[in-house]
Amino acid sequence: MSTAAMTPMGFSRAQVARIYWKEAKYELLKMSRMKTYALSVLGFPVMFYVLFGLLLNSREQALGGTTVPSYLIASYGTFGVMGTSLFGTAAALASERGLGWLQLKRASPMPPAAYFAAKVAMSMVFSALVVTLLMTLGVVFGGVHLTPLIAIKLLAILVAGSLPFAALGLGVGYFAGPNSATGVINLIYLPISFCSGLWVPYMFLPKFLRQFAHVLPSYHLSQLGLSLFGAGQQEPAATHWEVLLAFTLICLGLARIGFQRDKGKSYG
Amino acid sequence: MASAVADWGVKTRPAGSAAVAELEGVSKSYGQTRALSGVNLTVRAGELVALLGPNGAGKTTAVKLMLGLLPPDAGKVRVFGQDPTQPANRVRTGTMLQVGRAPETLRVREHIDLFSSYYPAPMPMDAVLAAAGLTGLEDRLFADLSGGQRQRVLFALAICGNPDLLFLDEPTAGLDVEARRMVWEQVRRLLGQGKSVLLTTHYLEEADALADRIVVIHKGGIIAEGTAEEIKARTTGRKMRFRSALTLADLQRMPGVTSVREDRDAFELTTAAPESVARELLLRDTTLSGLEITSAGLEEAFLSLTRKD
Numbered sequence: 001m002s003t004a005a006m007t008p009m010g011f012s013r014a015q016v017a018r019i020y021w022k023e024a025k026y027e028l029l030k031m032s033r034m035k036t037y038a039l040s041v042l043g044f045p046v047m048f049y050v051l052f053g054l055l056l057n058s059r060e061q062a063l064g065g066t067t068v069p070s071y072l073i074a075s076y077g078t079f080g081v082m083g084t085s086l087f088g089t090a091a092a093l094a095s096e097r098g099l100g101w102l103q104l105k106r107a108s109p110m111p112p113a114a115y116f117a118a119k120v121a122m123s124m125v126f127s128a129l130v131v132t133l134l135m136t137l138g139v140v141f142g143g144v145h146l147t148p149l150i151a152i153k154l155l156a157i158l159v160a161g162s163l164p165f166a167a168l169g170l171g172v173g174y175f176a177g178p179n180s181a182t183g184v185i186n187l188i189y190l191p192i193s194f195c196s197g198l199w200v201p202y203m204f205l206p207k208f209l210r211q212f213a214h215v216l217p218s219y220h221l222s223q224l225g226l227s228l229f230g231a232g233q234q235e236p237a238a239t240h241w242e243v244l245l246a247f248t249l250i251c252l253g254l255a256r257i258g259f260q261r262d263k264g265k266s267y268g
Numbered sequence: 269m270a271s272a273v274a275d276w277g278v279k280t281r282p283a284g285s286a287a288v289a290e291l292e293g294v295s296k297s298y299g300q301t302r303a304l305s306g307v308n309l310t311v312r313a314g315e316l317v318a319l320l321g322p323n324g325a326g327k328t329t330a331v332k333l334m335l336g337l338l339p340p341d342a343g344k345v346r347v348f349g350q351d352p353t354q355p356a357n358r359v360r361t362g363t364m365l366q367v368g369r370a371p372e373t374l375r376v377r378e379h380i381d382l383f384s385s386y387y388p389a390p391m392p393m394d395a396v397l398a399a400a401g402l403t404g405l406e407d408r409l410f411a412d413l414s415g416g417q418r419q420r421v422l423f424a425l426a427i428c429g430n431p432d433l434l435f436l437d438e439p440t441a442g443l444d445v446e447a448r449r450m451v452w453e454q455v456r457r458l459l460g461q462g463k464s465v466l467l468t469t470h471y472l473e474e475a476d477a478l479a480d481r482i483v484v485i486h487k488g489g490i491i492a493e494g495t496a497e498e499i500k501a502r503t504t505g506r507k508m509r510f511r512s513a514l515t516l517a518d519l520q521r522m523p524g525v526t527s528v529r530e531d532r533d534a535f536e537l538t539t540a541a542p543e544s545v546a547r548e549l550l551l552r553d554t555t556l557s558g559l560e561i562t563s564a565g566l567e568e569a570f571l572s573l574t575r576k577d
Contacts, residue, residue: 011359015388022385026378033373033409092371099368104425107335107365107435109358109386 011109019110023118031088031122041087042130045080049073049134059143064203065231069142073134074154074225074232075198078218080130081158082193085165086172086185088123093173094181097262112259120166127162131155150228157228161221164244167251174258192216202233217247285312287346288433288464289334294343296329303329305488306343311433316455316465318479320472326488327468328366331437334466335363347433359387362431364422364439372411376402376421379410380428387429399454400424401447416447423451427458434458434465440474452477500563506542509534510559514552522548534558 011019031037053072063071096102105115135151138144146154169185176184193199195209196219202210213219220240226232289311296304304326311317319327332338333345336352350357370379377393384390397403400420405413410421419442426434436455440448455465455478469475475482476496484492484499492499511534512519519528524541539545542561549556 011388015385019385022382026374026382029378030371030373096371100365101367101370103332103337104363104365104367104422106337107358107361107363108383109355109429111355 023114024121027118027122041084066229078222079198081127081162084126085123085162086169089169090173095178098178164248171251171254292344294340315480318475319468321485360432362426363435364426377406383425396428508537
């Protein structure tokens with residue numbers, strides 16, 4: 001039993017980086033092979049966009065300061081990155097907790113942060129994918145004018161903006177059971193999407209809903225996206241980012257409470 | 269529960285055998301339930317300690333404390349002399365827990381590759397596959413494996429990092445005889461390499477087959493500790509097995525009989541005076557057949573130890 005080469009702190013930087021990389025890589029592989037996840041988080045936004053953005057409206061029709069296909073890239077893009085993040089983190093986390101898998105990971109030398117970073121990274125990859133799909137469809141079929149700069153900005157905003165929802169997913173995953181996590185996510189996801197104006201555009205929502213939308217992170221994220229097309233409510237970007245940041249911190253706090261709570265529990 | 273922790277005279281190890289894992293005066297409760305009470309447990313370098321007890325005895329809690337997954341309410345937990353709640357020492361340990369499932373959409377070799385990456389000097393993939401009996405299955409998705417194959421993947425994850433200390437929580441549960449023997453063979457090979465093992469089990473045969481030392485745990489307290497021979501010696505007497513026309517009631521009333529039960533078409537009887545019981549049986553039942561007299565097994569020792577509580 002050699003005690004050489006076992007420093008008290010364990011890992012070299014290179015090894016830590018490798019662990020984070022592999023954790024993220026396998027999380028991505030794992031979720032890509034889950035048809036229920038991959039097909040639905042990519043499929044639904046694409047389907048809705050094709051239906052409402054391309055088929056049912058003419059490409060020149062105006063909406064909120066821009067054309068319909070452009071407007072809907074931002075709103076369905078927001079909807080899409082919410083879905084990838086919420087479902088990507090919550091369901092897997094809840095089920096891995098409930099089955100004792102997370103305990104095995106915690107008993108291993110894996111740094112716990114790598115596990116969560118991997119889930120967030122995976123959801124960001126899928127978020128980027130869904131936004132890219134929508135942009136491609138919009139440009140090719142919807143006559144959307146996207147300069148490379150705007151495309152990159154939109155991608156960056158929506159992917160960064162998916163972080164609050166990944167955080168929310170982690171929070172839900174820590175408190176929900178393995179069978180109920182998806183249900184809880186749906187109960188959150190669909191109503192707040194609607195109330196943020198991601199389905200019926202914000203301008204057409206009744207007044208009390210429009211007021212309520214301002215507490216929703218999804219509203220703020222979609223507004224950031226819309227502003228790139230010259231659409232949306234023209235509110236200062238800083239406000240939107242602040243709300244998203246605050247929301248992220250609250251959710252991370254929740255997830256951390258759940259993490260600590262799990263330490264004292266015994267599963268089976 | 270302090271009164272239930274009997275002093276069975278632990279056999280001392282030769283000096284220089286360092287403790288790799290220890291619980292010292294550890295207590296742990298979950299809410300109102302007392303899971304462990306004043307438990308002392310030591311695993312020394314190069315030995316296999318079997319923690320033996322029925323379900324709910326506290327075995328898994330003891331393991332989780334040693335893994336640093338839970339803090340003790342009282343007492344000290346040390347693994348390699350350090351506090352196991354700090355992740356740094358986990359590079360020297362490998363674990364097999366009773367998990368419901370691993371992620372189903374990853375392949376066997378992907379699971380192993382990921383866990384291997386947590387360790388500084390892991391075993392090569394081929395060696396891990398061979399040791400766990402998974403050669404040929406490396407590209408299979410976890411979802412497509414049988415129950416026994418899944419257990420073997422979990423075993424692979426425990427050994428892939430080439431750890432110095434292994435925690436195996438019921439490692440052969442649900443495995444068929446052949447797979448169980450294979451795991452035993454691998455565990456013996458690992459012991460031969462100088463590794464240390466803490467094994468929990470309720471299979472007495474497994475404890476008997478593998479353990480240098482058996483620690484019997486019951487209702488959160490250690491009630492016996494020693495080699496398999498020492499523990500068997502705690503129960504005096506012999507086991508007699510035979511087929512007889514006598515009834516269970518007849519046999520229970522016979523003098524010198526400690527206990528008797530039916531086992532399919534035969535009786536199993538424990539007694540401290542086998543010769544006089546045998547004489548009595550042969551006198552009273554001339555149709556007696558299939559008579560075997562053996563020393564009391566670990567099961568009898570275990571039952572009598574736990575019955576004392």
